[in-house]
Amino acid sequence: MEALVCREIGDPTLPLSNSSPLLLSRSHPLPELNSPTAVRVRICATSLNFANYLQILGKYQEKHPLPFIPGSDYSGVVDSVGERVSKFRVGDRVCSMASLGSFAEMIVSDEKDLYLVPDGCDLVEAGALPVAFGTSHVALVHRAQLKAGQVLLVLGAAGGVGISAVQIGKVCGAVVIAVVRGSEKQKLLQSMGVDHVVDSNKENLIENVKQYLKKQKLRGVDVLYDPVGGRLMKDSMKLLNWGAQILVIGFASGEVPVIPANIALVKNWTVHGLYWGSYRTHQPKILEDSLMELLSWLSKGLITIHISHSYSLSEANLAFGAIQDRKAIGKVMIVLQKKSGPKSKL
Incomplete structure (x- = not known):
């Protein structure tokens, strides 16, 4: 089978060659069913997340021994099942997430980690759902318990997790303020019905949001969703209400922000660190309930x-380049199988 193999730590945007950290293997061993409840899935599409980019650079919090096949969330069709599998049959459409291994034609998972994709859902889109939307759903619904009428401020709102956060915020009935960089991204968020969008390239974040809050007779921000970090987080803290909640999602800016404990104390802030992947180990039922609700919403x-952006395995370096250069508006996907139905493309 074809598989994208990370053979050394390095820059994943380099063209695939002998000098690239990534190798496209066209004869990689087919993964075998490794337990009675194992399911082998022929992958249709796999999502590329910022974490995958960091893994290959060697900057992610979890280090994997070389060589490894990168990857995380994916969708596909059941190819074969173990003798004790009861939930799935060959031909079922499924999605899931993996620590590694989805940048390949086949992957093996335990049946408890797979989710049936409902009829009518696009299979490629289902492959983009688990990590980005799962992160935002657990953060906003489970951790922050976002309520109707609360003010949600989303940084990096045009990225994969950002777009998922603004949508989940609207489903919850929140007043959603989105922060983006660039007019194209601003127009997209406005078209999605976001209450207020700030282009931080052109507008002063603090003054702009304060004016909006005053006009709407709102006191301030109740929940801050931050996958960016850096100066943007520092500025955003000036907009938070007493009793506000801060969701630390990631550091796409490359700078880890400092949240002053003395101000958090005086203003009764709650700071949530959200490493979504660790829920698979510590509280898998929360992940299961979250993804089932998201698939229902989809x-x-x-x-x-x-x-x-959609690419083939052989174009993986271009996919990583779209992530590195902040070109993505929403999700970047690697598509391994052609599918019927409309193609989602901005």
Whole structure:
């Protein structure tokens, strides 16, 4: 089978060659069913997340021994099942997430980690759902318990997790303020019905949001969703209400922000660190419930998946380049199988 193998730590945007950290293997061993409840899935599409980029650079919090096949969330069709598998049959459409291994034609998972994709849902879009939307759903619904009427401020709102956060915020009934960089991203967020969008390239974040809050007779921000870090987080803290909640999602800016404990004390802030992947080890039921609700929302049209870039395995370096250069508006996908139905493309 074809598989993208990381053979050394390095820059994943380099063209695939002998000098690239990534190798496209066209004869990689087919993964075998390794337990009675194992399921082998022929992958249709796999999502590229910022964490995958950091893994190959060697800057992610979890280090994997070389060589490894990168990857995380994916969708596909069941190819074969173990003798004790009861939930799935060959031909079922499924999605899931893995620590590694989805940048390949086949992957093996335990049946408890797979989710049936509802009829009517696009299979490529389902492959973009688990990590980005799962992160935002657990953060906003489980951790912050976002309520109708609260003010949600989303930084990096045009990225994969950002777009998922603004959509989940609207489903919850929150007043959603989105921060983006660039007019194209601003227009997209406005078209999605976000209450207020700030282009931080052109506008002063603090003054702009304060004016909006005053106009709407709102006191301040109740929940801050931050996958960016850096100066943007520092500025955003000036907008937070007493009793506000801060969701630390990631550091796309490359700078880890400092949250002053003395101000958090005086203003009764709650700071949530959110490493979504660790829920698989510590509280898997929360992940299961979260993804089941998200798939239901997707089938009902309450949320939509925005895919700005799609590539083949042989174009993986271009996919990583779209992530590195902040070109993505929504999700970057690697598609391994052609599918029927409309293609989501901005």
